Amino acid sequence: MGALVETLRYVISYRGTEGHWAWLLHRLSGLGIALFLSMHIISIFSVGLGPRVYNFLHEVLYVSAPAKVLEVFLIFGVLFHAANGMRIIVIDFFPGLGKYQRTIVRIELLVVILVFIPAAIITLQGVL
Amino acid sequence: MGISTFRWKTKYGQPNWERISWLYMRLSGLVMFLIVTFHLLYMHMVVRVENLTFQNIVDRWNGPYGLAWKTLDTALLIFGLTHGYNGVRWSIDDYVHHRGWNLVLKMLLYIVGSILMIAGALAIFVGPGSLV
Ligand code: HEM
Numbered sequence: 001m002g003a004l005v006e007t008l009r010y011v012i013s014y015r016g017t018e019g020h021w022a023w024l025l026h027r028l029s030g031l032g033i034a035l036f037l038s039m040h041i042i043s044i045f046s047v048g049l050g051p052r053v054y055n056f057l058h059e060v061l062y063v064s065a066p067a068k069v070l071e072v073f074l075i076f077g078v079l080f081h082a083a084n085g086m087r088i089i090v091i092d093f094f095p096g097l098g099k100y101q102r103t104i105v106r107i108e109l110l111v112v113i114l115v116f117i118p119a120a121i122i123t124l125q126g127v128l
Numbered sequence: 129m130g131i132s133t134f135r136w137k138t139k140y141g142q143p144n145w146e147r148i149s150w151l152y153m154r155l156s157g158l159v160m161f162l163i164v165t166f167h168l169l170y171m172h173m174v175v176r177v178e179n180l181t182f183q184n185i186v187d188r189w190n191g192p193y194g195l196a197w198k199t200l201d202t203a204l205l206i207f208g209l210t211h212g213y214n215g216v217r218w219s220i221d222d223y224v225h226h227r228g229w230n231l232v233l234k235m236l237l238y239i240v241g242s243i244l245m246i247a248g249a250l251a252i253f254v255g256p257g258s259l260v
Contacts, residue, residue, distance in 0.1 A: 004223040031219060034212035038244060041205070045247040048259030051182035063178045071177065075168065082164055085157045092154060095130040122173055 018105035026084045029077035036074055068127045072120045079112050079119070149214055156211040163204055186256045198252055205248040213241045 011024060043057045061067055087108050091097050097104065134151060138144045171180065188197045216237055224230045250259065 003225050007223060027215075027219065030212065030215045034216055037208050037212055038240070041209070041244045041248045041251075045251045047182065047185055047251045047256050048254050050257040050260055054182045054185075058181065062180070068177075071172075075172065078164060078168065082161055086161055089154045089157055091130075093131050095132065119168070119173065123177075 018102045022084055022087075022105050022108075025080055026088075029081040029084075032077050033074070033081060065127055068124060072123055075119050075123060076112075076116050079116055080109075083108050083112050153211060153214065156207045159203070160207050160211065163200060163207070166200075167204065182256065189252075189256065201252050202249070205245070205252070209241060209245055209248070213237060 014020060039061070043054075043061055046054045046057050062071070084105075087101075087104055091101060091104070134147060135144060136148065171177070175184070188194065191197075217234060220230060220233050220237065224233055
């Protein structure tokens with residue numbers, strides 16, 4: 001646990017640039033999606049238990065207003081993690097691109113936000 | 129680390145599982161990029177989550193493209209769970225250095241992961257409503 005406290009202190013005091021924040025957001029989004037996926041598999045498992053259980057869980061976990069708001073966060077996390085993961089993969093395979101990585105992170109973030117905005121609007125239609 | 133320094137084996141000739149897991153994160157990430165993009169576009173934007181009812185799932189899994197849907201869902205289950213939980217394992221190793229707690233947390237992770245893998249596979253292959 002000491003390591004965790006140490007890391008948290010580091011994360012807020014270390015004056016890293018684009019790569020530091022991209023790494024942090026990649027880890028947080030990855031862990032968040034893994035947590036969501038665990039719940040998601042359980043609710044899909046309930047398909048085997050018939051329509052009553054499944055539809056009840058579906059309504060509470062995915063359709064209720066708080067769930068729709070959480071879905072927007074999930075979509076942002078997935079879009080960022082997918083785009084940033086692709087950046088990591090591409091740079092690992094073409095290390096020459098490494099010297100442009102600060103620019104690449106900025107472009108990536110712009111693309112993520114441009115895709116995220118319409119996705120969020122579509123998701124929240126009928127809720128707001 | 130880049131792909132050019134990738135080696136399958138350690139300098140002692142054993143398989144280098146940590147590096148292999150590093151490569152696996154990249155390969156599963158590539159595959160998932162395609163599946164997840166489709167999943168977000170189709171399930172969240174076209175069909176919309178509120179319409180993904182029990183009946184919708186039955187229609188897809190038992191419809192004319194049932195095998196394709198089940199293959200896609202199985203791929204997402206396997207890649208998502210192994211990639212995601214390997215990432216959790218990395219994070220545990222990064223933050224929990226006490227040997228005992230590190231072991232306890234990772235054992236828990238493997239147990240929960242195995243249960244979820246079985247539960248997900250049951251849902252896809254046993255058939256809607258037939259677990260009761
Ligand atoms: C959509 C396609 C995806 C791509 C392209 C992708 C890519 C990657 C890559 C390349 C890494 C390794 C990062 C590194 O070595 O520092 C990674 C880490 C990780 N991913 Fe993904 N991923 C994807 C989807 C997912 C999903 C669906 C989950 C959750 C179920 C997930 C959870 C994680 C976690 C927890 C880590 C560890 C983070 C860390 O060590 O900082 N990823 N991802």
